Amino acid sequence: xxxxxxxxxxxxxxxxxxxxxxxxxxxxxxxxxxxxxxxxxxxxxxxxxxxxxxxxxxxxxxxxxxxxxxxxxxxxxxxxxxxxxxxxxxxxxxxxxxxxxxxxxxxxxxxxxxxxxxxxxxxxxxxxxxxxxxxxxxxxxxxxxxxxxxxxxxxxxxxxxxxxxxxxxxxxxxxxxxxxxxxxxxxxxxxxxxxxxxxxxxxxxxxxxxxxxxxxxxxxxxxxxxxxxxxxxxxxxxxxxxxxxxxxxxxxxxxxxxxxxxxxxxxxxxxxxxxxxxxxxxxxxxxxxxxxxxxxxxxxxxxxxxxxxxxxxxxxxxxxxxxxxxxxxxxxxxxxxxxxxxxxxxxxxxx
Amino acid sequence: xxxxxxxxxxxxxxxxxxxxxxxxxxxxxxxxxxxxxxxxxxxxxxxxxxxxxxxxxxxxxxxxxxxxxxxxxxxxxxxxxxxxxxxxxxxxxxxxxxxxxxxxxxxxxxxxxxxxxxxxxxxxxxxxxxxxxxxxxxxxxxxxxxxxxxxxxxxxxxxxxxxxxxxxxxxxxxxxxxxxxxxxxxxxxxxxxxxxxxxxxxxxxxxxxxxxxxxxxxxxxxxxxxxxxxxxxxxxxxxxxxxxxxxxxxxxxxxxxxxxxxxxxxxxxxxxxxxxxxxxxxxxxxxxxxxxxxxxxxxxxxxxxxxxxxxxxxxxxxxxxxxxxxxxxxxxxxxxxxxxxxxxxxxxxxx
Numbered sequence: 001x002x003x004x005x006x007x008x009x010x011x012x013x014x015x016x017x018x019x020x021x022x023x024x025x026x027x028x029x030x031x032x033x034x035x036x037x038x039x040x041x042x043x044x045x046x047x048x049x050x051x052x053x054x055x056x057x058x059x060x061x062x063x064x065x066x067x068x069x070x071x072x073x074x075x076x077x078x079x080x081x082x083x084x085x086x087x088x089x090x091x092x093x094x095x096x097x098x099x100x101x102x103x104x105x106x107x108x109x110x111x112x113x114x115x116x117x118x119x120x121x122x123x124x125x126x127x128x129x130x131x132x133x134x135x136x137x138x139x140x141x142x143x144x145x146x147x148x149x150x151x152x153x154x155x156x157x158x159x160x161x162x163x164x165x166x167x168x169x170x171x172x173x174x175x176x177x178x179x180x181x182x183x184x185x186x187x188x189x190x191x192x193x194x195x196x197x198x199x200x201x202x203x204x205x206x207x208x209x210x211x212x213x214x215x216x217x218x219x220x221x222x223x224x225x226x227x228x229x230x231x232x233x234x235x236x237x238x239x240x241x242x243x244x245x246x247x248x249x250x251x252x253x254x255x256x257x258x259x260x261x262x263x264x265x266x267x268x269x270x271x272x273x274x275x276x277x278x279x280x281x282x283x284x285x286x287x288x289x290x291x292x293x294x295x296x297x298x299x300x301x302x303x304x305x306x307x308x309x310x311x312x313x314x315x316x317x318x319x320x321x322x323x324x325x326x327x328x329x330x331x332x333x334x335x336x337x338x339x340x341x342x343x344x345x346x347x348x349x350x351x
Numbered sequence: 352x353x354x355x356x357x358x359x360x361x362x363x364x365x366x367x368x369x370x371x372x373x374x375x376x377x378x379x380x381x382x383x384x385x386x387x388x389x390x391x392x393x394x395x396x397x398x399x400x401x402x403x404x405x406x407x408x409x410x411x412x413x414x415x416x417x418x419x420x421x422x423x424x425x426x427x428x429x430x431x432x433x434x435x436x437x438x439x440x441x442x443x444x445x446x447x448x449x450x451x452x453x454x455x456x457x458x459x460x461x462x463x464x465x466x467x468x469x470x471x472x473x474x475x476x477x478x479x480x481x482x483x484x485x486x487x488x489x490x491x492x493x494x495x496x497x498x499x500x501x502x503x504x505x506x507x508x509x510x511x512x513x514x515x516x517x518x519x520x521x522x523x524x525x526x527x528x529x530x531x532x533x534x535x536x537x538x539x540x541x542x543x544x545x546x547x548x549x550x551x552x553x554x555x556x557x558x559x560x561x562x563x564x565x566x567x568x569x570x571x572x573x574x575x576x577x578x579x580x581x582x583x584x585x586x587x588x589x590x591x592x593x594x595x596x597x598x599x600x601x602x603x604x605x606x607x608x609x610x611x612x613x614x615x616x617x618x619x620x621x622x623x624x625x626x627x628x629x630x631x632x633x634x635x636x637x638x639x640x641x642x643x644x645x646x647x648x649x650x651x652x653x654x655x656x657x658x659x660x661x662x663x664x665x666x667x668x669x670x671x672x673x674x675x676x677x678x679x680x681x682x683x684x685x686x687x688x689x690x691x692x693x694x695x696x697x698x699x700x701x702x
Contacts, residue, residue, distance in 0.1 A: 063433055072428070072444050082414055082685040093423050093697050097448035278687040290690055329682040334433040336629040336674075339641055346444050 024201050027213055034221040035229060037194040038274075038324075042185050043111060048126060050182045054163040058183025060156075060332040061176060066149055068139035070095055071344030075180065078132070079107035081329055084278035085187065090286030095140035096348035101252065103286030108324065109274045111185040113231035118284045119255040120234060120269045126181040130173065136349065143173040148342050150176065155335030189275060189324025196321070204321055211318025214311040219303050223270040229322065231272035237283075238266060240304035243297055246287050254284070277320045292316045375552050378564055385572040386580060388545040389625075389675075393536050394462060399477060401533045405514040409534025411507075411683040412527060417500055419490035421446055422695030426531065429483070430458035432680055435629035436538065441637030446491035447699035452603065454637030459675065460625045462536040464582035469635045470606045471585060471620045477532040481524065487700065494524040499693050501527070506686030540626060540675025547672070555672055562669025565662040570654050574621040580673065582623035588634075589617060591655035594648055597638050605635070628671045643667045 042050050061067060062075040078092040078100075079085050085106035092100040102118050110116065116128035132138040133146060150156045150171050157171055163179055164170035193212075195203035204212070215221060224230040234255055237248055248266065255267040268284055281287060282294040295315050299305045307315070393401055412418060413426040429443040429451075430436050436457035443451040453469050461467065467479035483489040484497060501507045501522050508522055514530055515521035544563075546554035555563070566572060575581040585606055588599055599617065606618040619635055632638060633645040646666050650656045658666070 060433075065428075065431065066434075066439070070444060071438065071440050077416075077423070080416065082411075082683050083416075084687070087422065088417070088688060089422050089695050093421060097697060099697070280688060289694070323687075326684050331680040331682050332433050333677050334431075336435070337439060337631060343640070344440050346448060346450070 021201065024209065027209065027216075028197065028199075030216055031197060031212060034216065034225045035197065036227045037197040038109060038112070038188050038190050038227060040190075042188070045111070045126075045181060045185055046124065048178045048181055050185055051163065053159070054179050054182040055186055056183075056332070057156075057159040057163045058179035058181070059329070060159065060334055061180050062183050063332050064334050066334075066337070066341070066344070067133055067141060067146060068095065069141045069145065069344065070139075070346045072346070073139050075107075075129070075132070078104040078138070081107070081187065081326060084108070084275050085110075085326075086279045088280065090281055092138065094138040095136065096346070098137040098348075100135075100137050102284045103281065105271070106275055106279050107184055108187050108189045108326070109228055109272065110231075111181075111188070112227040113269075113272055114226075114233070115269065118268050119258050121258045124181065125184050126174075126177040129177040129180040129184075140349070145342055146176060147171060147173060148340075152338050152340035152342070153335035154338075159335075186327060189326055191274065191324035192321045193318075194324075204318075207314050207317045208321045209318075211311075211314035211316070213314075214307070215315050215318055218299065218305050218307060218311070218315075220298070220315070223302070224273050228272035228274055230270040233270050234264070234267050235270055235302070236265075236267050237301065239302050241301050243301050247283055247285055247297065249285055252284065273319060274322045275324060277323050291319060295319070372552065375560065378560065378567075379548065379550075381567055382548060382563060385567065385576045386548065387578045388548040389460060389463070389539050389541050389578060391541075393539070396462070396477075396532060396536055397475065399529045399532055401536055402514065404510070405530050405533040406537055407534075407683070408507075408510040408514045409530035409532070410680070411510065411685055412531050413534050414683050415685050417685075417688070417692070417695070418484055418492060418497060419446065420492045420496065420695065421490075421697045423697070424490050426458075426480070426483070429455040429489070432458070432538065432677060435459070435626050436461075437630045439631065441632055443489065445489040446487065447697070449488040449699075451486075451488050453635045454632065456622070457626055457630050458535055459538050459540045459677070460579055460623065461582075462532075462539070463578040464620075464623055465577075465584070466620065469619050470609050472609045475532065476535050477525070477528040480528040480531040480535075491700070496693055497527060498522060498524060499691075503689050503691035503693070504686035505689075510686075537678060540677055542625065542675035543672045544669075545675075555669075558665050558668045559672045560669075562662075562665035562667070564665075565658070566666050566669055569650060569656050569658060569662070569666075571649070571666070574653070575624050579623035579625050581621040584621050585615070585618050586621055586653070587616075587618050588652065590653050592652050594652050598634055598636055598648065600636055603635065624670060625673045626675060628674050642670060646670070 065071050065074040067074060073094060078087045080087055085108035086104045089104070091102055092104045094100055105118065111125060114120070116122040116125060117131070122128040122131060133141050134143070150160070160170040160175060164175050192203045223233060223235050226232045237243070237254070242248065253265045255264040277291055280291065281289045282291070288294050288297065292312055295312050296307070299307045299312070416422050416425045418425060424445060429438045431438055436459035437455045440455070442453060443455045445451055456469065462476060465471070467473040467476060468482070473479040473482060484492050485494070501511070511521040511526060515526050543554045574584060574586050577583045588594070588605065593599060604616045606615040628642055631642065632640045633642070639645050639648065643663055646663050647658070650658045650663070
């Protein structure tokens with residue numbers, strides 16, 4: 001059950017000056033045309049029924065560092081549920097102390113993204129979950145070794161049987177990914193902005209409401225819309241004005257690598273904006289640490305807009321209202337290893 | 352509150368054949384001369400009052416990877432509360448993918464150890480906590496940078512103020528360590544062996560009782576005694592027969608590095624045995640993966656005993672009864688970074 005404090009998100013905290021009621025209702029109508037509040041229940045997944053057993057299994061897998069070749073990294077290493085669902089680094093450090101190519105996105109509310117990864121190369125969270133486990137610079141494991149690890153621990157086999165009761169041989173890499181997807185689908189973080197969208201005027205203060213208005217008026221919501229204020233469309237980074245190479249490195253052509261279409265050069269998925277205030281640094285390159293600066297860069301590069309300092313401050317304040325309440329997560333007690341469990345190896349394989 | 356299932360540790364699960372009651376009572380008297388059950392409450396710490404606020408702060412610090420220079424490692428990385436309180440590796444991988452010199456010991460029940468580390472170089476958990484944070488091959492941080500990190504986040508400062516209410520300037524490296532010590536003092540894992548020591552005959556099965564008897568008769572409890580069945584005395588490894596270099600590497604002279612006394616060459620703290628079945632691999636070198644083999648090596652190297660296969664099996668079974676119930680731990684939501692938070696660096700400094 002969701003704790004009451006989440007359902008009351010921010011309603012008691014804010015006593016600051018409020019804009020006139022009529023204005024707020026008009027703005028709310030506009031906002032509801034562009035955005036949707038997060039639902040109160042876990043959404044249905046395609047071809048993956050969410051059960052409590054599957055969520056518990058997925059949680060164990062999400063936190064288990066033995067899913068990596070070295071035994072060092074779990075999903076939670078780069079998508080830390082204690083720090084906004086990401087790792088607060090420009091790009092993650094992985095197997096052999098290698099650096100990943102792009103900033104790690106938050107796992108929170110990721111279930112609402114149209115597609116996963118900065119270039120949208122995974123259709124859903126199950127497909128996404130298979131990526132980092134196998135990436136040489138991340139967890140550097142293989143599906144075979146993941147399955148050997150899982151099959152070596154009777155407790156894991158039992159949990160797979162309980163999670164996929166209709167299947168004869170439930171310990172598969174597909175089901176490994178589906179269980180993680182089921183757990184991740186529960187990582188929904190209702191925020192003060194949701195309370196406001198749902199009709200609670202006091203959930204946002206005056207500057208935040210002004211920021212929402214500026215956000216809509218400047219056109220930010222052309223790309224950043226939907227439940228996640230982003231995560232559901234692809235746009236060229238530098239549409240109006242190309243940012244510097246530190247922010248938009250020449251070597252990373254974004255979605256072009258997926259579609260091999262010239263029009264997709266330097267095209268990226270619009271970043272989802274929920275919890276953005278606690279998931280610095282910003283952009284796929286992860287080199288901008290300050291949210292206000294990120295807002296400024298977006299305004300000039302994507303909209304060609306020269307926003308006033310007041311508007312940038314207000315939009316930044318509004319984005320802060322998207323920081324949500326994280327569901328309570330009990331740390332899983334993981335199955336014990338056996339003599340058959342493959343040994344961890346920190347060895348770095350040549351490419 | 353401790354869950355009922357922990358208080359009933361194993362009493363319902365075991366219906367196997369039981370030794371005669373009189374024999375069990377005699378054995379229990381002997382066992383109670385050598386061992387003590389874990390207490391039901393958190394023990395008092397020297398110069399460190401344990402409060403709920405301090406435990407919560409300590410938990411946040413324990414799980415916070417930003418306490419390492421790179422942002423990759425937290426205390427929980429090598430002392431994972433989901434996998435027996437250790438990391439299931441021969442020796443841990445740390446900053447710059449460097450390997451630590453010795454196997455990571457479990458944090459569970461460590462509060463009952465006479466001293467910390469394999470060589471006892473820290474008197475208590477607070478002193479211990481300062482080590483890995485600063486070790487170049489582990490978290491590679493400095494006290495100054497830890498404090499700068501903590502002071503950059505108002506939520507941490509507030510938590511320190513609540514945890515050390517009598518102090519004017521509570522954000523200190525000493526208090527950082529004390530808070531972690533307070534959290535770690537709560538990591539007590541009552542086991543079926545405790546239930547048996549407390550008088551529940553059915554908590555151990557026949558083989559486990561036989562194993563306890565063999566453990567006592569062979570003299571294992573000369574070194575492995577007290578609450579933790581170890582962790583409270585120093586003994587030469589290879590007292591009777593020196594194990595091979597893979598198990599006892601020549602370069603690591605153990606407690607000699609602390610005392611610089613010739614008699615302390617290859618002397619180590621007797622390993623605490625609680626949760627030993629879930630904390631492979633074994634010994635300070637971490638190269639023995641099988642508990643039965645570890646028992647065999649101990650018998651010959653320390654006692655010169657040639658135990659029967661039956662006795663080794665029984666002792667191994669008895670050691671399994673020391674696997675305890677881990678307290679429920681809610682994953683902490685960590686304070687958000689600010690513009691002042693020092694940036695993570697994976698750079699490896701020259702020695």
